[in-house]
Amino acid sequence: MIIDLPNTRTREIAHKIEQLHEERGESATGRVLTLLISADDSELEHALEVANAASREHPCRVIAIVPDTAYQADASADAGAKAMEKTDNPAVDLTDGPAESNLNAQVRFGADAGAGEIIILRPRGGLINHPDTLVIPLLVPDVPVVAWWPTNPPSNPSKDLMGAMARSRITDAMRSNNPEATIERLRRNWTPEDIDLSWTRLTVWRAMLASMLDQPPHLPVTAVKVTGPKEFLPMDLLCAWLRLKLSVNVDVEYVDDAEAVTGVYLTRADGVVSLERPHEDQALISMPGQTPQAISVPVRTIEDCLTEELRRIDPDEVYAEVINKGWDLIRH
Numbered sequence: 001m002i003i004d005l006p007n008t009r010t011r012e013i014a015h016k017i018e019q020l021h022e023e024r025g026e027s028a029t030g031r032v033l034t035l036l037i038s039a040d041d042s043e044l045e046h047a048l049e050v051a052n053a054a055s056r057e058h059p060c061r062v063i064a065i066v067p068d069t070a071y072q073a074d075a076s077a078d079a080g081a082k083a084m085e086k087t088d089n090p091a092v093d094l095t096d097g098p099a100e101s102n103l104n105a106q107v108r109f110g111a112d113a114g115a116g117e118i119i120i121l122r123p124r125g126g127l128i129n130h131p132d133t134l135v136i137p138l139l140v141p142d143v144p145v146v147a148w149w150p151t152n153p154p155s156n157p158s159k160d161l162m163g164a165m166a167r168s169r170i171t172d173a174m175r176s177n178n179p180e181a182t183i184e185r186l187r188r189n190w191t192p193e194d195i196d197l198s199w200t201r202l203t204v205w206r207a208m209l210a211s212m213l214d215q216p217p218h219l220p221v222t223a224v225k226v227t228g229p230k231e232f233l234p235m236d237l238l239c240a241w242l243r244l245k246l247s248v249n250v251d252v253e254y255v256d257d258a259e260a261v262t263g264v265y266l267t268r269a270d271g272v273v274s275l276e277r278p279h280e281d282q283a284l285i286s287m288p289g290q291t292p293q294a295i296s297v298p299v300r301t302i303e304d305c306l307t308e309e310l311r312r313i314d315p316d317e318v319y320a321e322v323i324n325k326g327w328d329l330i331r332h
Contacts, residue, residue, distance in 0.1 A: 002112055005105040010137040013105050013119060017138075020109055020117075030059050031116055031140045033310065036147045036162050037064040038131070044120070047150040052114030053303040058310045059115040061140045065131045065162065068104065068124040102127045103134065132161040144168070144313055148306065152176045156189035168313035170306070172197040174233040183233060187323050192315035198233040199319050200305040202261075204297055205238060205275070209264060212273055212285065223267035224250045229258040238264070240326030241318070250330065260299050 001020075005013060035055075039047045044066055051062045102125040108118035121134050139145060147157065147166035157163040157171060173182040173196050186196060213221070224242050228235040238261060239250045246266075255262050263276040271288030278284065283297035 001109040003107045003109075005107065007101050008103055008105050009101050010103075010134055013107065013121075014137055016107055017117060017119070020107070024109070031061050031143055032058050033060045033144045033146055033313070034140050035060045035062045035310070036135060036145060036166065037062060038147070038149050038162055039064055039066055039151075040069070041066060043150050047148075048118060050150070050302050050306055051118070051148075054307040054310055055114035055116045057307055060310070061116050061138075062113070062118045063135055063138055064118065064120045065134065066120060066122050067128045068122045130161070132165060135162065135165070139165075146170065146310060146313060150175065150302075153182065153186065155185040157186070157194055158189065158191045167193060168309065169194045170197065170309050171195075172302070174198040174201075179231070179233045183327075187327060190320070190323055192320065195309055195316055195319060196323075197302065197305040197309070199237050199316070199322070200308055201234045201300050202238050202241070203308060204300065205261060205264070206241065208275055208283075208285070208295075208297070209242075209266075212275065212287065213266070215287070217270060219268040219270055221246045221248055221266045221268055221273075224248055225253060225263075225265040225267075226250060226261065227253045227255050227258075227263040227265075228261040230254040232258075232260070235261050236330065237322060237327075240322050240330050243329045244322060244326035 003016065003020075005016065035051055037047050037051065044064060048062065048064065051060075054060075055062070102123060104122040104124075106118075106120040106122075108120070112118070119138055121131075123131070123134060127134065144167040145165050146168045147160075147163045148170040149157070150172060153171040153173070153176070154160040154163065157169040163169045169191075171182075171186060171194065173179050173186060175197075176182040179198070183196065183198070186194065224246060226235060226239050226242070235252070239252060242248075242264070243250045259280075261277070263274060266273040268288070272286070273288065274284075274286045276284045276286070277297055281296060281298040283295050284292050285295060286292045
């Protein structure tokens with residue numbers, strides 16, 4: 001069910017949601033969080049698909065803020081035309097017409113909204129600069145607020161009006177226009193509530209590598225090599241984690257046409273411990289003196305990563321160490 005609410009106000013949106021809940025015999029008390037999404041039209045539908053998938057495990061109210069930039073451009077053009085018209089004909093009255101709220105909205109329920117409801121807010125004019133004013137009346141009471149920027153985040157999410165309301169702030173520097181510049185800005189302005197999905201993409205790799213090194217013999221690692229695509233932010237974070245935790249230099253080997261990390265090789269006195277992913281959905285674990293073991297390790301999707309971060313909205317201490325200490329070690 002999709003309901004459009006043109007030229008509306010937040011109280012009207014809240015009333016419509018309550019009305020729909022009553023009609024369907026539902027309530028918002030089953031929501032475990034409110035997910036705020038800052039997006040533009042080009043990325044909106046994909047972001048909502050990801051949020052819908054994540055809501056199957058974490059029923060939530062999704063509020064997407066999408067500034068109506070097309071209206072802004074049209075309004076500017078109209079203002080210029082009317083100004084010229086007024087100059088040519090001073091008798092024209094430019095105040096005619098109903099007052100506008102500067103807000104269009106859309107509410108999605110049922111199959112169109114996953115395990116919750118979706119509210120899309122399209123502010124224009126001065127409202128673009130006040131997303132917090134729009135969002136606060138629509139938050140689900142007594143549940144955490146999580147903010148997510150699917151592509152280009154603000155330089156300082158904690159100072160952003162939307163981010164300041166959130167208990168957890170999720171960015172995805174890998175999908176921004178300039179991943180390296182974006183992660184550098186996020187590093188400079190990092191707070192414990194911040195997490196980036198570039199790091200979450202490594203969860204399975206980090207877990208398997210730690211498990212491999214937990215097996216005897218517990219010999220020190222003397223050299224590390226990581227293989228994967230060039231200019232791939234998650235691989236840089238993996239190198240920073242390995243450099244920080246193992247206190248050895250990390251060599252990088254780039255693989256043409258690779259879309260994710262393809263291998264990690266840890267040299268010890270007894271040989272090389274390796275984790276390779278020659279195929280998209282299968283990895284090979286090799287331990288000295290043992291037969292290589294194949295396991296299923298598919299490339300993580302954005303849905304997988306967002307679901308994980310919504311499951312754990314507390315600060316990630318390991319990410320904090322990597323972003324504040326490990327990153328400088330590999331850059332130097």
